[in-house]
Amino acid sequence: MPLYKSVTINNDTQLLVWQITESHDTLFKQVRLKDVCLARVEGMKSEQHQRGFLSVRMLLQEAGYSDFDLYYANDGKPHLRDGKNISITHSHDFSAIIISSRNTGIDMEMRRDKIIKIAHKFCSSEFSYLNPEQQNDYIRMLTVIWGVKEALFKMISLPGISFKQHIDVDAFTLEDTNGTATVTFEKMNNNYTFLFEEIEGFTLVCSFEAINL
Ligand SMILES: CC(C)(COP(=O)(O)OP(=O)(O)OC[C@H]1O[C@@H](n2cnc3c(N)ncnc32)[C@H](O)[C@@H]1OP(=O)(O)O)[C@@H](O)C(=O)NCCC(=O)NCCS
Incomplete structure (x- = not known):
C-alpha cells in the first residue's frame, strides 16, 4: 500500500504517513536519489532500513519535494532547501514525515x-x-x-x-x-x-x- 494518510494539521503543517508493503526494488525504481543518499542506502545492512529510507523519499515526492531538496546537518537533523522544517521517522512497516514553516518533530x-x-x-x-x-x-x-x-x-x-x-x-x-x-x-x-x-x-x-x- 502506498500513501497511508496525508493530513493538513494547520495552514502550513503537513503530515504524511507511508505503510511500507513494497519491496526494496519497487521503491527503488520510483525514487531519484542524490549520489550521497544512493551510497547511504546501498551501505545499509538491513533491507527493512533501506525500505524505510526509500519510503521517506516517496513521502517527499508526495509532498512535492525530492531527495534533492533534502540535506542533513552534521547532527543528523534533516532540512529542506526551501527553508521549511522537516522531521522524519521510520519504524518497521511505517514511515512518516512532517513538514512545516515552524520547527516540528515526529x-x-x-x-x-x-x-x-x-x-x-x-x-x-x-x-x-x-x-x-x-x-x-x-x-x-x-x-x-x-x-x-x-x-x-x-x-x-x-x-x-x-x-x-x-x-x-x-x-x-x-x-x-x-x-x-x-x-x-x-x-x-x-x-x-x-x-x-x-x-x-x-x-x-x-x-x-x-x-x-
Ligand atoms: C536520532 C534519533 C532521534 C533517531 O530516532 P529513532 O527513533 O532511533 O529513529 P527514527 O526512525 O524515529 O528517526 C530517524 C530519523 O531521525 C532524523 N534524525 C537523526 N538525527 C537527528 C537529529 N539530531 N535531529 C533531528 N532529527 C534527526 C533523521 O531524519 C533520521 O532518519 P534518516 O536518517 O533516515 O533521514 C535517536 O536515535 C536519538 O539519538 N535519540 C536520543 C538519544 C536518547 O536520549 N535516547 C534515549 C535515552 S533513554
Missing part, C-alpha cells in the same frame, strides 16, 4: 511490552500519573511518552539533552490524543504541544512549539 514507535522494562530510563515526573497496574494502558502511555521525547529531541537536537532529566511530559489521557511537555535544559525552559495517534500496532507522535496548537 516519531513513530511500535508498541511493545518491553517498554515497561526501560520506563525508569526515560520517565521521571511522568510516574506521578502513570498506573502500571493497568498494563495495557501503561504500555500505550509509555509509548506516547517515549515518542514525545524522541520527537522533541529531533526538534531541539542539542547534545546532552536527557529524556529523563530534561523532558517532562505533563499528565494526559489516551482519549485526548494531545498534550503538553516542557524541556528544561541549560538556559532553555520551553513549552511544547504534541498530538498522538495509534495506527495499528504503532504510536505516531508529532510535537510542536506551544503556539502551534
Whole structure:
C-alpha cells in the first residue's frame, strides 16, 4: 500500500504517513536519489532500513519535494532547501514525515511490552500519573511518552539533552490524543504541544512549539 494518510494539521503543517508493503526494488525504481543518499542506502545492512529510507523519499515526492531538496546537518537533523522544517521517522512497516514553516518533530514507535522494562530510563515526573497496574494502558502511555521525547529531541537536537532529566511530559489521557511537555535544559525552559495517534500496532507522535496548537 502506498500513501497511508496525508493530513493538513494547520495552514502550513503537513503530515504524511507511508505503510511500507513494497519491496526494496519497487521503491527503488520510483525514487531519484542524490549520489550521497544512493551510497547511504546501498551501505545499509538491513533491507527493512533501506525500505524505510526509500519510503521517506516517496513521502517527499508526495509532498512535492525530492531527495534533492533534502540535506542533513552534521547532527543528523534533516532540512529542506526551501527553508521549511522537516522531521522524519521510520519504524518497521511505517514511515512518516512532517513538514512545516515552524520547527516540528515526529516519531513513530511500535508498541511493545518491553517498554515497561526501560520506563525508569526515560520517565521521571511522568510516574506521578502513570498506573502500571493497568498494563495495557501503561504500555500505550509509555509509548506516547517515549515518542514525545524522541520527537522533541529531533526538534531541539542539542547534545546532552536527557529524556529523563530534561523532558517532562505533563499528565494526559489516551482519549485526548494531545498534550503538553516542557524541556528544561541549560538556559532553555520551553513549552511544547504534541498530538498522538495509534495506527495499528504503532504510536505516531508529532510535537510542536506551544503556539502551534
Ligand atoms: C536520532 C534519533 C532521534 C533517531 O530516532 P529513532 O527513533 O532511533 O529513529 P527514527 O526512525 O524515529 O528517526 C530517524 C530519523 O531521525 C532524523 N534524525 C537523526 N538525527 C537527528 C537529529 N539530531 N535531529 C533531528 N532529527 C534527526 C533523521 O531524519 C533520521 O532518519 P534518516 O536518517 O533516515 O533521514 C535517536 O536515535 C536519538 O539519538 N535519540 C536520543 C538519544 C536518547 O536520549 N535516547 C534515549 C535515552 S533513554
